[in-house]
Amino acid sequence: MSEKKKLVIGVIGADVHAVGIQILNHAFEAAGFDVTNLGVMVSQEEFIAAATETAADAILVSSLYGHGELDCRGLREKCDEAGLKDILLYVGGNIVVGKQPFNEVEARFKKMGYNRVFGPGTAPEETIAALNEDLK
Amino acid sequence: MKPILMIDFGSTNTKVTAVDLDEQKVLGTAASYTTVQTDVNDGLNNALKLLSEKIGDLEYEHRYACSSAAGGLKMISCGLVPELTAEAARQASLGAGAKVMKVYSYQMTEDDAEEIQQLKPDIFLLTGGTDGGNKENIIENAKILAQIPLDFPIIIAGNRTAARTCEKILTEAGKNVKVCENVMPKFNQLNIGPAQDVIREVFLDRIIKAKGLSKASQLISGIMMPTPAAVLAAMELLSKGTENQPGWGELVAVDVGGATTDIYSMTEGLPERTNTVLKGLPEPYAKRTVEGDIGMRYSANGIVEAGGLANVCRLSGLSEDRVCELMELITTHTDTMPTTEELRNLDFALASLAIKTGVTRHAGTLEKVYTPLGEAYAQTGKDLSRVDKVVITGGSLIHVDTVDKIAAHALYDMKEPGSLKPQRFEVLVDKQYILSAMGLLSQYEPDIALNIMKKELKSYGIAE
Numbered sequence: 264m265s266e267k268k269k270l271v272i273g274v275i276g277a278d279v280h281a282v283g284i285q286i287l288n289h290a291f292e293a294a295g296f297d298v299t300n301l302g303v304m305v306s307q308e309e310f311i312a313a314a315t316e317t318a319a320d321a322i323l324v325s326s327l328y329g330h331g332e333l334d335c336r337g338l339r340e341k342c343d344e345a346g347l348k349d350i351l352l353y354v355g356g357n358i359v360v361g362k363q364p365f366n367e368v369e370a371r372f373k374k375m376g377y378n379r380v381f382g383p384g385t386a387p388e389e390t391i392a393a394l395n396e397d398l399k
Numbered sequence: 400m401k402p403i404l405m406i407d408f409g410s411t412n413t414k415v416t417a418v419d420l421d422e423q424k425v426l427g428t429a430a431s432y433t434t435v436q437t438d439v440n441d442g443l444n445n446a447l448k449l450l451s452e453k454i455g456d457l458e459y460e461h462r463y464a465c466s467s468a469a470g471g472l473k474m475i476s477c478g479l480v481p482e483l484t485a486e487a488a489r490q491a492s493l494g495a496g497a498k499v500m501k502v503y504s505y506q507m508t509e510d511d512a513e514e515i516q517q518l519k520p521d522i523f524l525l526t527g528g529t530d531g532g533n534k535e536n537i538i539e540n541a542k543i544l545a546q547i548p549l550d551f552p553i554i555i556a557g558n559r560t561a562a563r564t565c566e567k568i569l570t571e572a573g574k575n576v577k578v579c580e581n582v583m584p585k586f587n588q589l590n591i592g593p594a595q596d597v598i599r600e601v602f603l604d605r606i607i608k609a610k611g612l613s614k615a616s617q618l619i620s621g622i623m624m625p626t627p628a629a630v631l632a633a634m635e636l637l638s639k640g641t642e643n644q645p646g647w648g649e650l651v652a653v654d655v656g657g658a659t660t661d662i663y664s665m666t667e668g669l670p671e672r673t674n675t676v677l678k679g680l681p682e683p684y685a686k687r688t689v690e691g692d693i694g695m696r697y698s699a700n701g702i703v704e705a706g707g708l709a710n711v712c713r714l715s716g717l718s719e720d721r722v723c724e725l726m727e728l729i730t731t732h733t734d735t736m737p738t739t740e741e742l743r744n745l746d747f748a749l750a751s752l753a754i755k756t757g758v759t760r761h762a763g764t765l766e767k768v769y770t771p772l773g774e775a776y777a778q779t780g781k782d783l784s785r786v787d788k789v790v791i792t793g794g795s796l797i798h799v800d801t802v803d804k805i806a807a808h809a810l811y812d813m814k815e816p817g818s819l820k821p822q823r824f825e826v827l828v829d830k831q832y833i834l835s836a837m838g839l840l841s842q843y844e845p846d847i848a849l850n851i852m853k854k855e856l857k858s859y860g861i862a863e
Contacts, residue, residue: 269531269532271586277768277769277770277771277775278770279676279770279772279775297531299585299586302676303676304676304678304768304770304775304777309678312480312482312483313483313586313587315479315480315483315533316479316480316483316484316527316528316529316532316533316583316586317528317529317531317532317533317586318528318531318532318533318534319532328770328771328772329771330771
């Protein structure tokens with residue numbers, strides 16, 4: 264198959280925001296990635312299962328409804344447990360409740376094991392640039 | 400008249416069905432004990448003799464056969480993630496009419512290799528990884544299989560970038576290997592047709608000989624297939640129709656046997672509501688599941704376990720002690736026929752709970768999820784709630800007068816609102832036990848097979 268880098272993307276938890284993830288899907292495919300889009304209401308286990316079968320290079324977790332912090336906790340540990348050691352983990356969207364200083368939010372998510380954290384309103388280009396750099 | 404003969408070598412009985420292609424009707428059926436241990440033709444000839452006593456000696460233009468004798472087609476499969484490729488491999492095997500003895504996921508171990516050696520499968524289906532996805536797992540599993548000193552054929556239907564490596568490992572170990580398309584080429588994309596074609600090929604090439612059926616196959620002009628595959632083909636034809644005439648649309652079929660219960664569904668089973676998210680693997684339109692712990696004799700204890708002793712007592716009207724006594728009798732003497740009122744009542748309860756358990760496990764589930772944006776639903780598996788026909792087959796049910804009441808246990812139950820079972824359906828009974836024969840016929844004369852099924856399946860009213 265292609266030597267394209269493989270991404271698994273989806274909206275985590277009980278979040279049903281269906282539009283943004285489609286836009287990301289198109290943007291990432293247009294940028295030359297092989298994308299597995301899990302859609303909305305994706306559990307941590309589903310991210311891991313998909314990344315395992317597809318031998319993904321990165322998991323990109325999206326969250327828009329403010330409960331991302333609870334939903335995202337423990338994903339890194341589960342990846343380690345499932346043999347996805349050192350897989351790249353990104354998270355982005357409205358990932359916390361209310362308006363909080365982004366640097367604090369970023370620090371908390373990085374501590375949870377996410378390699379990169381993107382705030383509200385991030386353009387796909389920014390994430391693509393980061394992917395290109397991290398997956399070189 | 401243009402008579403042809405369909406033969407079903409069952410685990411206990413060899414059934415023969417004579418059909419007249421000109422008149423498009425069943426001429427007669429007969430059954431006799433299967434004699435696979437000695438010469439399978441003895442049982443066949445006995446059945447034919449019984450048939451000719453009913454309808455006279457006929458010159459059959461063709462003889463087609465299917466078989467579930469000698470344990471049926473026993474398969475073991477493996478994949479990577481249990482819910483993904485391992486499940487796809489299971490679906491592929493079941494749809495090909497196999498008896499799935501075991502499904503492994505992730506990396507198999509030396510212990511698993513020993514277990515496989517003991518289970519002695521007829522075919523092993525090796526899968527894992529999407530195309531271009533994980534390679535290591537399937538390759539490691541090929542190495543484990545290479546160590547097993549048995550010569551069962553191995554079908555590779557996994558990550559195409561790893562298939563050649565696996566083939567090499569196994570061929571060098573002296574294994575008989577076939578490679579085909581991945582059962583899951585892309586994430587969550589089910590592609591089980593190619594693997595099923597190869598399973599059928601291997602079944603024809605090797606298994607028939609190994610099962611002592613080759614003596615009979617000289618008399619047979621075409622297609623030996625596993626009996627469940629024939630029933631699946633019949634149901635798919637009945638549902639979809641042919642290019643000349645429409646089928647009956649969505650339906651469910653139930654076959655309660657002595658040892659297992661098979662459930663077939665012909666429907667996409669997509670969500671009925673708009674605010675429902677579909678979870679898990681996409682389902683095949685023609686789906687078969689087998690409940691190995693649910694059967695009227697060998698697996699009768701499994702019914703009691705799944706359905707509850709209290710329910711067996713309630714449905715049979717027998718006391719707990721009496722149920723236990725009779726259960727002892729029928730599970731040790733598995734050829735017990737329901738000759739007394741008590742046994743008929745017990746069988747009624749067992750069959751009802753077998754159908755309830757089988758259909759509940761086959762049907763999808765709906766789970767209410769409370770999100771910050773309001774209620775949403777997550778559906779896993781097929782939604783059968785709008786399916787309006789249930790076909791009942793299997794020797795233990797088709798001759799029972801209360802078959803409509805038994806079938807009604809496939810209905811949606813308010814007490815389990817999450818189980819997506821049919822809400823209203825017509826009960827159709829395979830009185831002459833011809834579904835496997837019609838599945839065979841469907842491979843040659845689909846229109847005739849469809850016409851005969853439409854005539855022969857008897858309506859027992861509506862269950863709601």
